[in-house]
Amino acid sequence: xxxxxxxxxxxxxxxxxxxxxxxxxxxxxxxxxxxxxxxxxxxxxxxxxxxxxxxxxxxxxxxxxxxxxxxxxxxxxxxxxxxxxxxxxxxxxxxxxxxxxxxxxxxxxxxxxxxxxxxxxxxxxxxxxxxxxxxxxxxxxxxxxxxxxxxxxxxxxxxxxxxxxxxxxxxxxxxxxxxxxxx
Numbered sequence: 578x579x580x581x582x583x584x585x586x587x588x589x590x591x592x593x594x595x596x597x598x599x600x601x602x603x604x605x606x607x608x609x610x611x612x613x614x615x616x617x618x619x620x621x622x623x624x625x626x627x628x629x630x631x632x633x634x635x636x637x638x639x640x641x642x643x644x645x646x647x648x649x650x651x652x653x654x655x656x657x658x659x660x661x662x663x664x665x666x667x668x669x670x671x672x673x674x675x676x677x678x679x680x681x682x683x684x685x686x687x688x689x690x691x692x693x694x695x696x697x698x699x700x701x702x703x704x705x706x707x708x709x710x711x712x713x714x715x716x717x718x719x720x721x722x723x724x725x726x727x728x729x730x731x732x733x734x735x736x737x738x739x740x741x742x743x744x745x746x747x748x749x750x751x752x753x754x755x756x757x758x759x760x
Contacts, residue, residue: 584623592616592649599653600660603708606650606715613649620646654719661712678709680731687744687760691732693723702753703744703760 578586595612621630624644632648639645647655664671685704686692692700697717704710716723733742747756 580623580625584620587616587619587623591619592652595649596652596656599649600656603711605711606654606718609650609653616649651719654715654721657712658716658721658723661709675709678707681705682707682709682713683730683732685760688742689733689735689740689745691725691730693725699748700744702757703748 595616599609617632617635618628620635621628621632624635626635634643635646636648636651637643637645661675664675666672682704683692686695686700687703688695688700692704693713697714701710701714735741744756744760747759750756751759
């Protein structure tokens, strides 16, 4: 096959066939890495580069002068964000389940700030691993932070302006095991 035909096959047949089922799995970005590595190798071959050509040049942002071809992990994260927001905006039982899961996670994390705006590495261990927690853990390393509307999402409110939540203090003083026990 020609180089152009190989690129078309990889980008329109192989990659969509891999991405479509990933949206409905609970694979994290780390689980997707081996698949992403193989697909990235196929893309390098289709573009005519050798196997040692740096991935950063292919997947980096166009603004710094590189190709800007999104990786599988980036595309999967984008699709998950789109799917998550779509289901939150649509009136359905999926929305009701997501909202209940979000409220439950907010209670588990125990902060006055919405959990999606908190650092996952610091607070993620306090929550049960459900879809919204996995979403939180997958989007944060990509630099995505969702700021929910105050009228839509529930967060506990402090009684006085100087109040701090117990968990905000616990995660700053104790390690993960200690803060989980306090929680």
